[in-house]
Amino acid sequence: MTIEGFAPEAVAEIRLRLASVKAEGIRIGLAIESGSRAWGFPSPDSDYDCRFVYIRQERDHLTLFPHRDVIEFPIVDDIDTGGWDLRKALLLALKGNAVLVEWLKSPIVYEEEPGFRDRLGALLDAIMVPEKVAQHYVGLMKRHQPDDGAEPVRLKKLLYSIRPAIALEWMRQTDFAKLPPMNMLECLADIDIAKDIRATILQLVAVKKETREMGEGVPPLPLTQFLTASLARYSDFSGRFREDRARDKSMQEFADRFYLEEVRRVRP
Numbered sequence: 633m634t635i636e637g638f639a640p641e642a643v644a645e646i647r648l649r650l651a652s653v654k655a656e657g658i659r660i661g662l663a664i665e666s667g668s669r670a671w672g673f674p675s676p677d678s679d680y681d682c683r684f685v686y687i688r689q690e691r692d693h694l695t696l697f698p699h700r701d702v703i704e705f706p707i708v709d710d711i712d713t714g715g716w717d718l719r720k721a722l723l724l725a726l727k728g729n730a731v732l733v734e735w736l737k738s739p740i741v742y743e744e745e746p747g748f749r750d751r752l753g754a755l756l757d758a759i760m761v762p763e764k765v766a767q768h769y770v771g772l773m774k775r776h777q778p779d780d781g782a783e784p785v786r787l788k789k790l791l792y793s794i795r796p797a798i799a800l801e802w803m804r805q806t807d808f809a810k811l812p813p814m815n816m817l818e819c820l821a822d823i824d825i826a827k828d829i830r831a832t833i834l835q836l837v838a839v840k841k842e843t844r845e846m847g848e849g850v851p852p853l854p855l856t857q858f859l860t861a862s863l864a865r866y867s868d869f870s871g872r873f874r875e876d877r878a879r880d881k882s883m884q885e886f887a888d889r890f891y892l893e894e895v896r897r898v899r900p
Contacts, residue, residue, distance in 0.1 A: 635665075635740060635742075638680070638740075639680075642680045642710070642711055643680075643742070645708075645711055646663075646680060646682045646711060646713055646742055647742060647743070649682075649705050649713045650663050650682075650684065650713075650742065650743060653684075653686060653703060653715070657688075657689050657899075658686050658687070658688055658689070658703075659686060659687040659688075659689075659745060659897075659899050660684050660685070660686050660715070660743065660745065661684075661685045661686065661687060661718065661744065661745050661748035661749075661752065661894070662684060662685050662735065662736070662741070662743075662744045662745070662748055662749055662752070663682060663683070663684035663685075663715075663741070663742040663743045663744065664682070664683060664684070664735050664738035664740060664741050664742065665680065665681060665682060665683075665738055665740035665741075665742070666681045666682075666683045666734065666735060666738060667679060667681030667712075668681075668791075668840075669681070669740065670734075670738045670739065670740055670814060670815070671795060671814065671815060671816050672815040672816045672817040672818070672837070673791050673816060673817075673836075673837045673840050673841070674840070674841060675788065675840045675841060675842075675843060676841075676842070676843070677710065678710075679707075679710045679711070679712050680710055680711045680712065680713075681712050682711075682712070682713040682714075682742055683713075683714060683715065683716075683735055684703075684713075684714075684715035684716075684742075685715060685716055685717075685718055685721050685732070685735065685752075686703060686715050686716070686717060686718065687717075687718045687894050687895060687897075688717065688895070689895075689899075690895050690896055693895065699717075700717075701716065701717040701719060701720035702714060702715065702716055702717065702720065703715045716732075718891060718894055718895075719891060722755075722759075722887045722890070722891055725756060725759060725760060725887070726759060726880075726883060726884060726887055727764065728760070728761060728763075728764025728765050728766075728767055728768045729768050730765045730768045730769065730799075730811070732752075732756065733756050733760055733765070733811055734814045736749060736752060736753055736756060737813065737814040738814060739814075739815070751890070751894075755886065755887065755890045758883065758886055759883040759886060759887050760811060761879075761883075762803060762808045762809060762810060762811060763808055763873040765803075765811055766800060766803050766808060766866075766869065767869060769796035769797075769799045769800050769803075770796070770800065770866045770869050772792075772793075772795075772796040773793055773796040773797050773800065773859070773862060773863065773866070774863065776789065776792040776793035776796075777793050777859060777863060778790065778793065778851055778856070778859070784848040784849055784850055785848060785849070785850075785851060786848055787836065787839075787840075787848065787849050787851075788840055790836065790851055790855065791816075791836060791837070791840065793859055794816070794833060794836075794855065794858075794859070795816045797858065797859055797862040798816050798819045798820055798823070798833075799812040799816070799819055800862060800866060801819075801823050801825065801862070802819040802822060802823050805822075805823050805824060816837075817834075817837065820833060820834075826854070826858075828854045829854045829855065829857075829858045832852045832854045832855055833855070836852075836855075
């Protein structure tokens with residue numbers, strides 16, 4: 633099975649790595665492509681970022697010495713492969729970390745266990761609180777925010793601050809009622825935003841798709857203004873939503889039941 637636009641040898645290597653995990657008796661619920669290829673702004677030399685969710689056998693939990701909750705492979709050439717134990721993934725999701733739901737929404741799938749995506753999707757629909765996810769994107773935006781709009785920055789890194797800002801704008805315009813698409817261009821197409829900002833973002837994405845090394849440059853003024861306004865809008869975001877302990881406890885119990893059921897599920 634091939635993936636359109638992907639080097640066959642890279643896909644084959646990724647699937648070999650996944651097979652080595654399963655050879656140890658570990659289930660892989662879902663293995664997808666994350667990073668810029670799935671976000672909608674790859675470049676000709678983008679890495680392959682395979683991410684997967686795995687479930688250890690029940691006996692692996694009955695030990696005095698717990699296993700690590702991540703599986704990582706050495707990065708070789710442009711292939712980066714790593715996975716999270718389902719427990720780690722769910723605990724982060726309960727806190728509002730959007731990574732797991734983004735993995736679930738990735739359009740590029742290396743492999744998946746039949747039924748797992750639907751089961752996990754139903755759970756995430758129930759436990760992912762949009763307000764908490766929005767705070768996750770606020771943190772990403774702050775982390776990647778250019779220090780000074782007048783100073784040169786790595787232009788492809790500029791997209792890493794634009795992506796969460798666009799996701800936040802998408803959520804704001806839908807009253808924080810649901811979670812945004814993983815693909816930044818899908819978010820951009822759905823929102824009402826100034827024409828010059830939209831055009832500048834699309835131009836930056838187009839350049840990245842054609843250029844192996846974008847180099848550095850002063851961020852375009854419309855993007856600097858957009859990011860500055862976004863940061864100001866969401867700087868005190870965490871205080872806007874009330875804490876709901878009863879809701880959180882219910883979601884924790886729901887996620888815990890799901891986790892136990894998956895651990896006990898017979899490997900297909």
